[in-house]
Amino acid sequence: MPESLEDLVDLLDLEMIDLDLFRGRQPQTSAQRVFGGQVLGQALAAAGRTVEPERVVHSLHGYFLRPGDTGVPIVYRPEPTRDGRTFSSRRVVASQHGKPIFYMSASFQRPEPGLDHADPIPDDLVPPEEAPTLASVLEAASGRNADDWNKEWAALDVRLAGVSGRQFWIRAAGKLPDEPALHACVLAYASDLTLLGASLLPHGLIxxxxxxxxxxxxxxxxxxxxxxxxxxxxxxxxxxxxxGARGFATGRLFTEDGRLAASVAQEGLIRPVGLDLDDE
Known part of the structure; x- marks a missing residue:
């Protein structure tokens, strides 16, 4: 995982190695496979590099096909599938060792006015300044030192916003440039961090x-x-x-002043290993 926000920004600054072909470097990590949020963020960065700057991403859909190898770079090939008057579509293939590890489709739109409504932000939240860090909560639950958790997530500031364990305050751990495309890539990175854990909470697991x-x-x-x-x-x-050894989770991301900024859905593997399900 990136050791700082600067490291994360560097990860998202892909090297162009040919027309519509980019290479993403890897951070120093002890993980056995590439973090999914890293692939999401880098794939979105690759797609965005092929789209007119005034068109902003409004959706992405990705499939993780193989575990990423943390020892070698990832190559991203965005395909310019369509550029209309308002929308642009891209399909991105991420590859290592000559095989695809991830597919993503993304859609970009030229901003335009329209109808507007949204869910309200939930009530009874712990303010971020008073909320415990996720690392301290996980230290208490797992026994693993909080410094270990903090090192893994050094690029992000994550805090528990409610007693249910399903609400978090999250932000980049520092100031980012005023580049909306970069903020979208950082959010894509962060969106994969805690979501799958929501499907474990009903079973007393983390x-x-x-x-x-x-x-x-x-x-x-x-x-x-x-x-x-x-x-x-x-x-x-x-x-x-x-x-079926899979967990499905959804998420809503609100700004602190209550605006619904983004929505997320994910299915992930939560395969039991040595767990007696009859004891749940």
Whole structure:
């Protein structure tokens, strides 16, 4: 995982190696596979590099096909599938060792006025300044030192916003440039961090529990309104279902002043490993 916000920004600044062909570097990490949010963010950065700057991303849908190898760069090839008067579509293939590890479709739109409504931000939240850090909460739940968790998530500031364990305050751990495309990539990165864990909470488990083999399978993200990823966003999560060793979770991201900025949906592997399900 990136060791600082600057490191994350560098990860999202892809090297162009040919026309519509980019290379993303890897951070220093002890993880066995590439973090899904990194691939999401880098793939979105690659797609955005091929679109007119005034068109902003409004949705992406990705499938994780193979575990990423943390020891070699990832190559991203965005395909310019369509450029209309208002919308642009891109399909991105991320590859390592000559094989695809991730597919993503993304859609970009020239901003325009229209009808407007949104869900309200939830009530009874702990203000971010008073909320405990996620690292301290996980230290208490897992016994793993908080410094270890903080090192893994050094690019982000994540805090528990409610007692249910499904609401988090989240922001970049520092100031970002005034580039909306970069803020969208950082949010894509962050959106994969805690979401799958919502499908474990009903079973008294957390991500990092060695009795569960977790992995992202697919991920969808819709951008509704302007936001800054370096300002507090409430990540309100729910898990409608878990079955077949898969967990399904949804999330809503609100700005601190209550605007619905984005929505997320994800299905992931939550395969039991040495867990007696009869004891749940």
């Amino acid at each position: 991500i990092g529990d060695r009795r569960i083999q977790p992995a992202s399978i697919d991920h969808a993200l819709w951008f509704h309104r302007p936001f800054r990823a370096d300002e507090w966003l409430l990540y309100d999560q729910a898990s409608p279902s878990a079955s």
